[in-house]
Amino acid sequence: MFSVLVWCLTLAGTVQAASLPDFTELVEDASPGVVNISASRSSASPAGYGGSPDLQQIPEFFRHFFGDQLPGPGGNAPMPRQMQSTGSGFIVSADGIVLTNNHVVEGADEIIVRLADRRELVAELVGTDPDTDLAVLKVKADDLPVLKLGKSSKLKVGEWVLAIGSPFGFDYTVTAGIVSALARSLPSENYVPFIQTDVAINPGNSGGPLFNLDGEVVGINSQIYTRSGGFMGVSFAIPIDVAMNVVEQIRETGQVRRGWLGVLIQEVNRDLAESFGLSKPHGALVAQVMPESPAAKAGLKPGDVILSFEDDEINLSSELPHRVGRVKPGTEAEMEIIRAGKRQTLDIIVGQVPGSDEVAAAPSAKPSADSNTLGMEVRDLTSQEKAQLQLSGGVVVTNVMTGPAAAAGIxxxxxxxxxxxxxxxxxxxxxxxxxxxxxxxxxxxxIVRNGNPAFVVMRIED
Structure with missing residues (x-):
């Protein structure tokens, strides 16, 4: 009986082991194309700064990871120091193009790329794109091992992925996990639909490749979500499809051009969905249309809800910038909207993202107030305020009492x-x-608050 039990347990263990992927061949084939990157820069550091901040004091946030090595504390005044950041990267072409994160090499005076065969090469910075946190480097060498590139668009949630990098300076460290989610949007990251994984990513992994089981690069490890400053099981990678589009543009023109509509959008919640006649919360609600923008020329209006763009359904408002940004400026595109409860299609000529767009906030003024039944006091906008806010009309709320306005958050x-x-x-x-x-x-x-338009929902009780 005991021997039968042992046999059954052994068989169960063998079956379980057989169902797990074997990464050994993948690692052997791919490791030569992964590189360690060392970027040095001169900097004036605050007095007494002797390394990394106390990670336990860092609140919950998204963190770019590379790793700084600084000398010990200095005197009472800022003093020049040689800062050294380390990260990872990988070779994408035989002519020496290396891809990594922008935050690994940003501001560097010298960039050294170390290969698996221990060669150390000085890298030239070809170009960067801070909006996607990507940097393109070039090294001069022969017989460079080039990694195979896959299609991040073919990734599925739940499939195995593997990372190779240099966490904490430990070269060619391999970690594995699964794809946890796709097309994630992160704060202040408008143009990257991140791949979320549970692959262990730590300082030094930034810029390293994320592989599928076919040994193809499908992403570039970039950030983690953390409350302590260390890995907590939630990592993010830039899709290789996005990255290679950036690489091609940088190599061809030296800059990255992205599509732009000229609208400010917000999420559609349940109450807003009801107010706009939607069966469920989805789409991107247009809060403002920039004057003379592609959206304005196409006839888009505040209050429109964009449901799809170029046949891609927009479920979350954060998906729209990703989709539009990938379209070449000057391209004609089609989008489906809902306006006053009715669906319609608009054609738009996609523009190019301008350098900056600013909407000035209204200055304070104290004309006499006028009251109404919504639980707030208001006054007309002055001509100067209309010009600064780029509005043709509107009223300023001067006081909010108990009532529908206060309940709506006005x-x-x-x-x-x-x-x-x-x-x-x-x-x-x-x-x-x-x-x-x-x-x-x-x-x-x-409403327009501090120069930024947004929709709120008000409800009048019986």
Whole structure:
């Protein structure tokens, strides 16, 4: 009986082991194409700074990982120091093109690429794209091992992936896991639909390749989500499809051009979905259309909800910048929207992302206030405020009392631009619209706060 039990346990262990992937051949084939990157720069460091900050004091955040090595504490004044950051990278072409993260080499005076055969080569910085955190390097050498590139668009949640890099300076460290999610959006990262994995990523892994089981690079390890500063099981990689588009543009033109619509958008929640006649929360709600922008020329209006772009359904508003950014400026594109409860299709000529777009905030002013039934006091915008905010009309909230406005989160200083999808050009307009608002129904209100437009939902109780 005991021997039968042992045999069964052994068989179960053998079956389980057989079902797990064997990475040994993949690692042997791919490791030569992975490189260690050392970037040195001169910097004035604060007095007493002797290395990395106390990671236990760092709040929950998304962290780019590379690793700084600094001398010990100095005197009482800032002093020049030689900073050394280390990261990873990989070779993508036989002529010496190496891909890594921008934050690994940013501001570097010298970049050294160390190969698996221990050759150390000085790298030339071909170009960078901070928006995607990518840097393109070039080294001069013969017989360079080049990695195979896959298609990140073919990745599926749950499939095995593997990373090779230099965490904490330990070269050619291999870690594995699965794809946890696709097309993740991170704060301040508008143009990258990140691959989320549970592969262990730590300082020094940044810029290293993420492989599928066929030994193809499908991503570039870039960030982790952490509360302590260390790995917690949530890592993010830049899709190789996005990266190679950046590489091609940098090599051809020296810069990266992205598609642009000229709109400010926000997420559609349940209340907003109801107010705009949607069966469920989805799409990108247009809060503002920039004057003379591609969106304005195509007839897009605040309050429109973009449901699809070039046949790609937009479920979350964060998906729209990813999709538009990949379109070459000057290309004609088609998008489906819903306006006043009706679906329609618009054609748009995609523009190029401008250098910067700023909307000035309204200055303080104290004309007499006027009250209305929404639980707030308002006044008309001055001509100067209209010019600064690039608005043709609207009313400024000067005081908020208990009532529908307060429940909707409206504050003093907000500018009411539309109410229930009707333009508000003056206090009298607001009163007229408010007098016919339905009760117990979600009502969209477009406000401008600190120069930024956004929709809020107001509900009038019986």
């Amino acid at each position: 504050r003093a200083g907000d500018v009411i631009s539309t109410l229930n999808n009707e333009r508000v050009n003056s206090v009298s307009d607001l009163r007229a619209i408010a007098s016919k608002l339905p009760s117990d129904k979600s009502i969209p209100v477009l």
